[in-house]
Amino acid sequence: MNLLRTLIVSFIIIPVLTTNSYAINNTEIVINNAINGEHRTKENKTRDTYRHPNKTLLFFGIKPNIKVLEILPGRGWYTEILAPILKDNGQLTVASFGDNHPNDYLRDVHLKYIKNLDKTPSVYGNVRRIVFNEENHYLKDIDSNSQDMVLTFRNTHNWIKYGGVEDIYQAFHRVLKKGGILGVVQHRAHNNDDVKETAKNGYVPESYLINLAEEIGFELIEKSEINANPKDNKNHPKGVWTLPPTLRLGDTDKKKYIEIGESDRMTLRFIKL
Numbered sequence: 001m002n003l004l005r006t007l008i009v010s011f012i013i014i015p016v017l018t019t020n021s022y023a024i025n026n027t028e029i030v031i032n033n034a035i036n037g038e039h040r041t042k043e044n045k046t047r048d049t050y051r052h053p054n055k056t057l058l059f060f061g062i063k064p065n066i067k068v069l070e071i072l073p074g075r076g077w078y079t080e081i082l083a084p085i086l087k088d089n090g091q092l093t094v095a096s097f098g099d100n101h102p103n104d105y106l107r108d109v110h111l112k113y114i115k116n117l118d119k120t121p122s123v124y125g126n127v128r129r130i131v132f133n134e135e136n137h138y139l140k141d142i143d144s145n146s147q148d149m150v151l152t153f154r155n156t157h158n159w160i161k162y163g164g165v166e167d168i169y170q171a172f173h174r175v176l177k178k179g180g181i182l183g184v185v186q187h188r189a190h191n192n193d194d195v196k197e198t199a200k201n202g203y204v205p206e207s208y209l210i211n212l213a214e215e216i217g218f219e220l221i222e223k224s225e226i227n228a229n230p231k232d233n234k235n236h237p238k239g240v241w242t243l244p245p246t247l248r249l250g251d252t253d254k255k256k257y258i259e260i261g262e263s264d265r266m267t268l269r270f271i272k273l
Helices: 002-035 053-060 079-086 104-119 158-161 164-174 195-199 206-216 254-260
Strands: 067-071 093-094 128-132 147-153 175-189 219-224 267-272
Touching: 002 053, 002 079, 002 254, 053 128, 053 175, 053 219, 053 267, 067 079, 067 206, 079 093, 079 128, 093 104, 128 158, 147 164, 158 164, 158 195, 164 206, 206 219
Parallel strands: 067 093, 067 147, 093 128, 147 175
Antiparallel strands: 175 267, 219 267
């Protein structure tokens, strides 16, 4: 009888494990195809070694058939990868600065980003575009409880510096479905650093960010060192922008900062309870 029970359980479990393994492998293939796609710029591909997009997106649990909201995509580094992953069976929504942003620089970043999307409709034609902030109403055009995943890459320091960080994380919580995932990558300060001071240099203490998200109603599932860089001591003349890819000091100590590489970053996965 025990042998029979074992055989029955084995017949049940093995197909489930095989199916899960297939799904993971299939997702990884889709991610790698996007990363290696000809639509990506050469400049952006050279930064893969610092940003580890395959491992990062797998850590967040992305799947090709879910709804993903990318927050302030900037010039579109991650959009290049997310769009083809979600193009056929999922939905990518990007929340950018908007055509009428009052800051000339940020408006220009947005317009160039949108122009780039429009140049390749075969990749970006299904990407939904919304304005991130309309009169301090964040993600106004996103329905509550509608998104499977929200992703924000290297943005939180600005929301601390200029204000609104609590309201923004509340907006993330609002638009996510119950059980939805918030994925955060952020330049990482020392945990005992003053939050407002270090945010001016682009860095945020990991303990602060975790506490912020959990006070709003998220729960930290896991954190990863995928994007860690122990060479980054977080003490640079022009903050995080001293390092690649910005290299704000120009040729001054350029070799030194290139050898350090891009910043030390936390990678955090939260769930909406």
